[in-house]
Amino acid sequence: MLTVDYDRLGVGPDTRVIDVGCGAGRHSFEAYRRGADVVAFDQNAADLAEVEVMFAAMSEVGEAPAHAKAETVQGDALDLPYGDGEFDVVIASEILEHIPDDDAAIAELARVVKPGGKLAVTVPRWLPERICWALSEEYHANEGGHVRIYRADRLRDKILAHGLDYRGQDFAHALHSPYWWLKCAVGSSNDRHPLVRGYQRVLEWDIVSAPAATRTAERALNPLIGKSVALYFDKPLYFDKPC
Template sequence: MLTVKFKHLDLKPGQRVLDLGCGEGRHVHGFHMVDGINVVGVDIDEPSLAKAREGIEYLDRQSSDTYPTGDTSFMQASAYELPFEDDCFDVVICSEVLEHLDNYPAAILEMRRVLKPGGKLGITVPHGWPERMCWRLAPPPGGYPFEPGGHIRIFDDTALKYELVNAGFTFQRKHHTHGLHSPYWWLKCALWDQRDTHWLIKLYHNFLVWDLMKKPILTRFLDAITSPIMGKSVALYFEANEK
């Protein structure tokens, strides 16, 4: 399930891509299947990186004779201090990460530092009003926004856009995505103490997995019409300016 749309990144063979906060590697796995793309997945959590590496090994076992790939690697590092030289990536993505960071402006500056002038940036964060519903449905002292490592802020996407413009990027486009996922998270938040056991949550989860695997026309249509209104995430795309 990809939140960043690769078609907006202007990918070309031989390019170097950074996935900052790659987690278990869902976007890295997608880049791995694009011909000639060299991708580095960076995350602070080593267990997540281990799962991401396992995913690459699985893809290579299943499809190594079907598609050519570039180089794919993973690295444990902080978003605030990336171990890369200036202007060394053609594309940077950061998907569902900034809402977890205490000092997200520092991470934005690091992304600008390592991205070449003219390079593409894809940022995704939770969409404001569906996220506020989650916070209200699972209030303190426990609940959705108060889990260790959880979301510590709700972004206004317009304000975030101008923060990135002020950091040296030119805005290009945005879209909302995962319209069918917001009700799932509202259910989990409303039933937080049973979020892993309640039958209705399990049923909805199974539906989402089925939809992801089968991609039937009806649910693709429903997702397309609900995403602009209640998509779980908003994606913003930029180009890096000359320094």
């Protein structure tokens, strides 16, 4: 289940990609399948261990091209261990809402994109997220939880302040918004509630089967209730660091 549009980012053979806050690795895996050289970057060692196992399995069965490279790196998004302009594509999907000092994180994301490269940032969309917060304190008020709700235009402006050019936005995962509203309504940790379990099975079936009917429905609903917003940026070829 991808939030980022890889065709829009031009990810392909020999593209150098870093997936910052990779989590379980879904975006890293897709970049690897497309032949990119991938860094799956996160602070969670347990998640990275599982991502590394999956990279090895993909390589063994030929799910990624032989020339592609993939590695996991543990570290802090506020202090990326890379030089300026090292990556063709930088992805930060659903992480900024967890970081108190998001300006510092954005500065690091912008710094490691090479001139002429691309940055994709995704966060929970304002309206679906606002409903979740209204329904459940537990949903966000926990260690490592969401510390803010973004409006897309405010986040766009934060990123533009670091000298990048805005290239547009998409919305994703409309079918997931009602699932999270339901979870928040019955208790966000109550995974055994029959309605929650039933909806989860539907989503899992949809992810695996990708039937045309639900794909069409989600595309139609994404502009209205898409759970996530994805923002896309380019770094100018002649880039001057913001003062």
